[in-house]
Amino acid sequence: MEKLDPKRTVKPRKMPVQRRSAATVGFILDAAARILEERGLDGYTTNIIAERAGISIGTCYQYFASKEAITAALIARETEHLCHELDLARETRDWATGIRLAIAAAVTYQLKRPRLAQQLDLAEKILVLSEGQENVQKRAQDVIASLLARNDAYVAENVMLVSRDLVAIAHGMIDSAGRHGETNIDRLCQRVYCAISGYLDASKGIPAT
Incomplete structure (x- = not known):
């Protein structure tokens, strides 16, 4: 094909x-x-x-x-609610709560139709999207970076690095859960947050680039 x-x-x-x-x-x-x-x-x-x-x-x-063109329109339709929830997480006053909300949004999106989410993720990596249609993973990184910037434990030089790592960790765990047919959203959210919390605690010692 x-x-x-x-x-x-x-x-x-x-x-x-x-x-x-x-x-x-x-x-x-x-x-x-x-x-x-x-x-x-x-x-x-x-x-x-x-x-x-x-x-x-x-x-x-x-x-x-x-x-x-059909695929790009489908990506926009299917991720619209996810992007809205990520934007709400960005506006949360407490950075840790914002990260929890972002995780919940990503998990809910992935487990709703896991096979479709996986295929659209692959397609998004191939296509050059229209102006104004932002890559979802890049949007998630920007949201996490915005939240981390409110935490004094992270120097500005490391915020984008740490946010990229966090999104990669979350994406890998959530994608794997979808591939294995998991359906318990709350349990997966808790596991992802535990993994991210462990990374955050350890990454405070990373020297500025």
Whole structure:
């Protein structure tokens, strides 16, 4: 099967205005999500997406020029709530509470539809997203960095390094939990926070770069 091409445009051809058009776009994105869950990126083409959505390939192309554009729109739709929750975590006055909220948002997103989340994560690493569509992992790093900056134990030079490590730790644990079929959100949140807390305690001695 043809792989995702990062050189192809990811912008939709037209934005749905009428209710019927919005419904058609919804059918396309729903179909794309189901195919990714069932077959992964290797079984993923515009023809298959259109067939699953119950529309003609011509109708599909009216809204999206490529499967890359469909995928980018799906990433935006599926991660919208996660990004909102991350932004709320950033605004939390207490930095530790903010980190807990960010962990809960990430765990909830991943375990809701783990196979889809994994495939979209892979796709996001390949595609060059549209202007204004921020990479979710980069957004998470910025949120954690903003929270850590309120903690005097971390010098400014180390904040981005530590936040990158924390996101990598959390991402690895959460992704693994999804792959192994875990469903207990509270337990996973606690485990991730324990791992992050251990790193934070040990990282206070890291010299500034």
